[in-house]
Amino acid sequence: MLRVIFDYAAKIANERNLDNVLMLMADMGRDMIVSDRCTVWLLDKHKNELWSKVAHGVDEIRIPSTAGLVGYAVTHDQAVFIDDAYTNVE
Incomplete structure (x- = not known):
């Protein structure tokens, strides 16, 4: 779980487009709880x-x-x- 958080935190920190940040957050949420979608x-x-x-x-x-x-x-x-x-x- 920590690896997922750290991987996405680095991606989110470097992103400047709000829509891309929100997509990364949704991807992170999906990966953290191992779901089909978020x-x-x-x-x-x-x-x-x-x-x-x-x-x-x-x-x-x-x-x-x-x-x-x-x-x-x-x-x-x-x-x-x-x-x-x-x-x-x-």
């Missing part, structure tokens, strides 16, 4: 929406700020962990 969500307070600035494998997603697991995490200010999103039914 999404970087941003909150649009004016529209009360969450939107995906970076999402592996999909185009931009926009959802109400209280919808889904990410909405729950934002609303309750706490992380949500799921062992296997493909089999989770809660």
Whole structure:
């Protein structure tokens, strides 16, 4: 895990383009937890929406700020962990 952090920290420190930094952060998150994909969500307070600035494998997603697991995490200010999103039914 530390190797992943140090490898990405060096890449991020040298990057000056915000979109590339966000993609590197998503890549690092995906690699750290050994997942298929990662999404970087941003909150649009004016529209009360969450939107995906970076999402592996999909185009931009926009959802109400209280919808889904990410909405729950934002609303309750706490992380949500799921062992296997493909089999989770809660």
